[in-house]
Amino acid sequence: LYRLPGEKNFSFLLDPFSENISIAGLHDGQLLAVTKRDNPRGQLVRFAPQSPQQRTVVVDADANAVMEGAWLRGTSEQRRMYISYSDDTADRIDIHAPDGRAVGRMPLPVQSTIG
Numbered sequence: 001l002y003r004l005p006g007e008k009n010f011s012f013l014l015d016p017f018s019e020n021i022s023i024a025g026l027h028d029g030q031l032l033a034v035t036k037r038d039n040p041r042g043q044l045v046r047f048a049p050q051s052p053q054q055r056t057v058v059v060d061a062d063a064n065a066v067m068e069g070a071w072l073r074g075t076s077e078q079r080r081m082y083i084s085y086s087d088d089t090a091d092r093i094d095i096h097a098p099d100g101r102a103v104g105r106m107p108l109p110v111q112s113t114i115g
Helices: none
Strands: 021-027 030-035 043-047 056-060 065-073 080-087 090-096 102-105
Touching: 030 065, 043 065, 056 080
Parallel strands: 021 065
Antiparallel strands: 021 030, 030 043, 043 056, 065 080, 080 090, 090 102
């Protein structure tokens, strides 16, 4: 659900069931979300709430992993995207800047699962 500035009522921005989309956060007035609509392995996309169908791919899942979710954390100067992947039999978390630039990988024990 979303309410545009100046509007009284909330409305559905997207149908989360048919879209297979999960909102990760809001950055510079744009929503960041993980979707599998155009890539079954997942994509992190950016879009304005006023035009959710006009999307820009920020991060595409790599060929060996499935993007499971993402979280936006930190202050505006140090904001980072934490993207979780299922990679073979283990999970991993990659760290990206909001523009999609890779920053690093969170160290996890071997064969870890995120939950």
